[in-house]
Amino acid sequence: MSKKILIMAGGTGGHIFPALTIAKELSKRGAIVEWLGGSDSMESSLVPNHEVKFNGVFTSGIRGKKLITVIRALFLLSFGFVQTIIVFIRYRPNAVIGMGGYASGIGGLIAKIFFIPLFLHEQNTIPGSTNKLLSKISTLNFQAFDNSFDEGVKAITTGNPILFKPQSKQIPSEVKNLLILGGSLGAKKINETIPQISSSFNIWHQTGKSHFDEVKAFYNSSNHPQAKIESFINNMDEAYAWADVVVCRAGAMTVSELIATETIAILIPFPYAIDDHQTINAQYLSKKEAGILIDEKNLTPEVIDEVISQLSPEKLMRMNKNLGLLKVQYPERLIVDYLLN
Numbered sequence: 001m002s003k004k005i006l007i008m009a010g011g012t013g014g015h016i017f018p019a020l021t022i023a024k025e026l027s028k029r030g031a032i033v034e035w036l037g038g039s040d041s042m043e044s045s046l047v048p049n050h051e052v053k054f055n056g057v058f059t060s061g062i063r064g065k066k067l068i069t070v071i072r073a074l075f076l077l078s079f080g081f082v083q084t085i086i087v088f089i090r091y092r093p094n095a096v097i098g099m100g101g102y103a104s105g106i107g108g109l110i111a112k113i114f115f116i117p118l119f120l121h122e123q124n125t126i127p128g129s130t131n132k133l134l135s136k137i138s139t140l141n142f143q144a145f146d147n148s149f150d151e152g153v154k155a156i157t158t159g160n161p162i163l164f165k166p167q168s169k170q171i172p173s174e175v176k177n178l179l180i181l182g183g184s185l186g187a188k189k190i191n192e193t194i195p196q197i198s199s200s201f202n203i204w205h206q207t208g209k210s211h212f213d214e215v216k217a218f219y220n221s222s223n224h225p226q227a228k229i230e231s232f233i234n235n236m237d238e239a240y241a242w243a244d245v246v247v248c249r250a251g252a253m254t255v256s257e258l259i260a261t262e263t264i265a266i267l268i269p270f271p272y273a274i275d276d277h278q279t280i281n282a283q284y285l286s287k288k289e290a291g292i293l294i295d296e297k298n299l300t301p302e303v304i305d306e307v308i309s310q311l312s313p314e315k316l317m318r319m320n321k322n323l324g325l326l327k328v329q330y331p332e333r334l335i336v337d338y339l340l341n
Contacts, residue, residue: 003031005339006091007052008107009099010037014123014253016046018332019099021161022121022339023052025332031340034091036084036107055091057083057103084110095339097121098134105130112137119339122148123160123252125280142335144256145284158335159328160256167241169261171320173313179243180205181233187249189296190268191215194247195222196301199308203227204239237261244316245308250282250293258291262323264316266292266307268299290322 005026009019019035026033037043039056047054058080084106096111097119098104108130111118121142122131127149135141141155149155178201180194191211194203195218203224207215212231219227233239240246240261248254250269258265267285269278285291292307328334 003094003340005031005033006036006093006096008036008096008104009101010041010043010103011101014251015100016043017163018123018161020050021163021332022335025336036087037103055087081106088114100128100130108134124277125284126275126277159331160253161332162257162260164237166261167237169241172244172316175244175308175311177202177242177244179239179246181248182206182208189299193299193301195219197304199305205229206233207231250278252281255281259323259326262320264319268294268296271296288322290319
């Protein structure tokens with residue numbers, strides 16, 4: 001009889017996309033998969049497109065909110081709690097996995113009440129509030145990066161599952177192709193800085209939808225009018241295979257994609273992320289000489305030119321090797337092995 005697995009994830013792409021990869025692997029192995037998430041959220045529109053039954057419940061954030069907002073949030077969470085119980089009674093999962101987000105928190109508590117094995121996956125170097133609390137009562141925890149969870153918490157390092165299959169690539173002996181990733185919403189400082197660099201590279205720049213016209217204008221009046229500019233890149237496997245070096249933010253999934261594709265990057269952490277977790281993510285690579293960290297306040301065209309000029313063939317080879325040492329093969333397969341067995 002097929003096992004029934006409930007995936008609990010939502011709020012951000014960093015929670016959703018690795019969960020979709022796990023769902024795909026579960027389905028491939030004959031498991032029945034359903035999803036628990038926010039009823040009016042990113043996952044509510046994304047998940048059904050991947051042929052996974054979606055169960056939407058009311059969710060709301062509490063952290064750092066005003067009193068009236070907290071009261072409203074508690075009401076919604078109470079209602080969501082009841083909705084989640086109904087999902088568990090109807091579906092009766094054999095195991096649940098929480099990826100983070102508010103629905104994951106509610107579902108994790110109910111899983112323990114119903115004596116259902118609870119697994120967690122943490123995508124960042126610093127666990128989010130939900131996973132930090134649930135890790136004390138979970139059956140087993142998966143972490144993308146070593147030492148994310150506190151000592152005493154049972155955790156296995158699996159890496160982050162990614163939706164695309166990395167292409168093979170050669171170690172660059174020099175930097176010719178520069179890939180710029182501003183994230184789905186763009187990164188204003190990166191978008192303004194890169195068109196001004198003086199070094200001559202082939203540039204592929206992902207701007208984010210709201211920044212596309214502005215960045216295109218920057219390049220038209222720059223030394224790089226032939227730059228390839230896109231608001232969003234669909235074929236990320238090709239982009240990473242093409243790139244000698246990437247300039248990007250340091251979200252957990254971006255760092256995981258860099259490791260999986262063994263791509264050297266200049267990381268510019270988003271300075272206003274909760275708990276400054278992007279800086280910690282970037283340090284995970286920079287401290288192992290597997291990436292280069294530049295604080296946004298220090299980001300200038302001259303700094304980018306200088307950093308890239310120092311990437312000798314020997315340094316490029318050494319950084320590539322260090323990335324390879326961090327790589328975990330097929331994280332989704334490892335996670336699903338535990339979920340099903």
